[in-house]
Amino acid sequence: MMTLAVTPSTHFSQMFNKCSQRFNWKVQKMDALAELERIQTRLLHRILDLELSCLSQDISRSLSSSSEPAVADADASITTEGGLSAILRANSVRNFLFKRVPSDYYEWTLEARRDxxxxxxxYHLCKSIVLVNTQAPPSVTDCSDRNYSKYYVVVVQYTARFNAETVKNFLYTLNNGKISKKKFNMRLAPEETSAKVTGYEHNGVTCIGMKTDIPVILDEAIVKLEPDFFWLGGGEIDLKLGIKTSEFIDYVKPFIINCSGS
Incomplete structure (x- = not known):
């Protein structure tokens, strides 16, 4: 029986081939891992782009909703206080303050509320009431005409007695007598109507950020208060807004008339 001798050169060649094959396999494996890493990196970048896009859209929606007149329709993540604060600052109002009050606030005396x-x-404690002109013709259904609107919001002191007749006379004169006095009959709007046009419920009505751009009438007595910083509803029953009178006037641009008595 013959035995084939393996020469050193043949053995070396076989070892080299095996090492070469292993090296090539490792290189291929490394290339595959590198390609996998590149794919993962691209996926991560894509996910990041999508997240940034969604975040940008959320911010845009939040900003646009805060500029809408209806706070009640704003993004759910924005609080009433935050939304109204943004509206006030955007309109150059700087001297204002929000305060939460207890749930039984309206059972308190005016002195306790003041404190x-x-x-x-x-006398610095005020309220916003919504009036509706019940004798306006069928063509007058909204607030597009500031001088002859279907609705008005009147801001008066809690200590004062509101006089609707003075508002009626003022509006009649404002229209230079061109509209019959019979077409003016200002009455307190029902609660459901008030909530519908303002976006705020009873005891939470404020003339900032209303659902409808309702003309505002400010009682002259409030303008004469010292210091010139008064309180009114803040958009929620237990939220109150204090604001500098002059800045309120500059922003809201209310009609200022004497519409109350003590």
Whole structure:
């Protein structure tokens, strides 16, 4: 029986081939891993782009909703206080303050309300009431005509007695007598109507950020208050807004008339 001798050169060649094959296999494996890493990197970048895109859209929606007149329709993540604060700042109002009050606030005396808010006096405590012209013709259904609107919001002191007749006379004169006095009959709007046009429920009505751009009438007595910082509803029953009178006037641009008595 013959035995084939393996020469050193043949053995070396076989070892070299095996090493070469292993090296090539490792290189291929490394190339595959590198390609996998590139794919993963691209996927991560794509996910990041999508997340940034979604975040940008959310921010845009939040900003646009805060500029809408209806706070009630704003993004759910924005609080009433935050939304109204943004509206005020966007309109150059700087001197304002929000305060939460207890749920039984409206059962308190005016003196107790003054104290919890830190108001200067009970005369600085005011409210916003919605009036509807019940005798307006069928063609007048909204607030597009500031001088002859279906609705008006009147801001008066809690200590004062509101006089609707003075508002009627003012609006009649404002229209230079061209509209019959019979077409003016200002009455307190029902709660459901008030909520529908303002976006705020009873005791939470404010003339900032209303659902409808309702003309505002400010009682002259409030303008004469010292210091010139008064309190009114803040958009929620337990939220109150204190604001500098002059800045309120500059932003809201209300009609200022004497529409109350003590």
């Amino acid at each position: 919890v808010l830190g108001a200067a006096s009970i």
